[in-house]
Amino acid sequence: MAVARHESGVVGASKALASQVHPVFMLPPLATSLFGAVLAGSVDLAVAGLHALAMFFAVYTAHVKDGYVDFHVRGEDDDHPLTVGGCRGALVGAAAGFLACTVGLWLLVSPLAALVTAPTWVIGYTHAPQLDLNTVGATMGYPGGIALALLGGYYAQATSVGPQVLGLAAVFLLMLTGIKIIDDETDYDYDRSIQKRTVAVVLGPRRARQFALSLFVAAMVGVVGLALALPGIPPTAAGGAVVFGVVLAVAYRAEAKLATMLLIRGSYLFLAVLVAAVWFRPLG
């Protein structure tokens, strides 16, 4: 069975399969899962690795399914590196990898650790053609996955959830939903032409951006409040809001593509400040 559409052999198939790993989408859930583990306190490396690997397979599933649906089913995309059989094989392989990680978490931690992890694959698998057909699903699927990556990474270590991890998961959900709203502005004309109801299409680009701004403000106020109110989150974590706020001030008036690029980097810096604040807490 041919896996790749343009190249043959093992190298061609491997390149086509690897093309579905998009670092810009892949790194945040892996980093967030590991941040959840660090936030929990003591880290079991095998458990942290299994959970992060499960996130990899969930996001890989989303990309393969998205490409399969957009090119092979809807005919929206101009090209795709994988054949139909290649897509199906990749989906089966990713499902098997995800299942193995989840069973590992079940055995090493608890059935609940597996249960908190499992929805990320469901979000990935249903990203297209189910979730991307409605405004909430298209906008909040990935941010929801990130929030679950944090919760799962934390739960797998601590076997409990507390207000600090729930609060931070909500902060990530708000921030990334805002970024996705601005990202969808880039495809405004095309999405409107195919009746894809993104927030930008439903509200119009200007009001969508104002709405995204309110989500960013809620996320920044939220993280400052959590850092000052909860002993589980060091006060220095509030610095994340300052760093993201500076990036937001520059990005807010930029055109959608540049704004998205800046805000994604801003969210990386935000996470880096949170990781550093939690990591160095004992020295503080």
Ligand SMILES: CC(C)=CCC/C(C)=C/CC/C(C)=C/COP(=O)(O)OP(=O)(O)O
């Ligand atoms: C653990 C975790 C984070 C799980 C969530 C996985 C998930 C839903 C990933 C989405 C990745 C993806 C295909 C982005 C492009 O979406 P798009 O619809 O903007 O792309 P398109 O316009 O090219 O179709």
